[in-house]
Amino acid sequence: MLKLKSLCVSYGAVEALTNVSVHVSEGEFVSLIGSNGAGKTTLLNSVMGIIPAKQGEAVFMGESIAAMKVHQAAAKGIALVPEGRRVFANMTVLENILMGGFSKSSRENSEKIEEIYSMFPVLKERKNQQAGMLSGGEQQMLAIGRALMCRPKLLLMDEPSMGLAPLVIKDVYEKLAALSKTGLTILLVEQNAAMALKYADRGYVLENGRIVLQGSAKELLGDNEVKRAYLGKE
Numbered sequence: 001m002l003k004l005k006s007l008c009v010s011y012g013a014v015e016a017l018t019n020v021s022v023h024v025s026e027g028e029f030v031s032l033i034g035s036n037g038a039g040k041t042t043l044l045n046s047v048m049g050i051i052p053a054k055q056g057e058a059v060f061m062g063e064s065i066a067a068m069k070v071h072q073a074a075a076k077g078i079a080l081v082p083e084g085r086r087v088f089a090n091m092t093v094l095e096n097i098l099m100g101g102f103s104k105s106s107r108e109n110s111e112k113i114e115e116i117y118s119m120f121p122v123l124k125e126r127k128n129q130q131a132g133m134l135s136g137g138e139q140q141m142l143a144i145g146r147a148l149m150c151r152p153k154l155l156l157m158d159e160p161s162m163g164l165a166p167l168v169i170k171d172v173y174e175k176l177a178a179l180s181k182t183g184l185t186i187l188l189v190e191q192n193a194a195m196a197l198k199y200a201d202r203g204y205v206l207e208n209g210r211i212v213l214q215g216s217a218k219e220l221l222g223d224n225e226v227k228r229a230y231l232g233k234e
């Protein structure tokens, strides 16, 4: 579904991604782990058309997306849940959800909202509250719900565990696993390697803008270097 080949992305003279090749098949849940500044956000932003690639190929469902702008990538079926969630704090939960469905008819939106409410009951309970009043975990659910409104084929998740307590992180990942079971394709980037790999099918390790390891999530969880550098185990 998504194929990145030898992707290079720079900020001026700083090369943030060097020859990154990543693929995600339809229905897969793929996690890319890496520490601070490894280039994870840059990778997702590049797929979404926020940052153009300097070199390399990016193909989504058989079509090059390398030169696409964000609205074109969204129209093709790619949605991004950004780092830090970025909900509209002064708008209600329902208004936030509706922001994700601006391009659809109101009937389509109503149906989708019901689906989102059944997956995230807390959003229904709080639909008239200001989003800024929600807990971090609830805001993460809201950001996911908002992204689902445009019926994405590929969901890009940037650091969903950021700033959340362990039990809440587990809740968020269980929702992502449930979404994955419905057939949604997920590419997730995380510093929290243990959770990202626990729930994924496959994974990549990004260091200083380069892919240094890849394999099934199980293989990576058992890899000595991953254990030492990312899981805090000897």
Ligand code: ATP
Pocket (backbone or CB within 6 Å): 011, 014, 015, 016, 034, 035, 036, 037, 038, 039, 040, 041, 042, 043, 083, 191
């Ligand atoms: P974090 O987990 O801290 O968000 P990350 O893995 O997502 O890290 P990126 O944010 O993609 O990493 O950053 C990759 C590299 O690019 C870093 O060296 C960073 O300093 C640099 N970088 C990121 N954004 C910019 C920018 N707008 N201008 C210049 N350099 C940038």
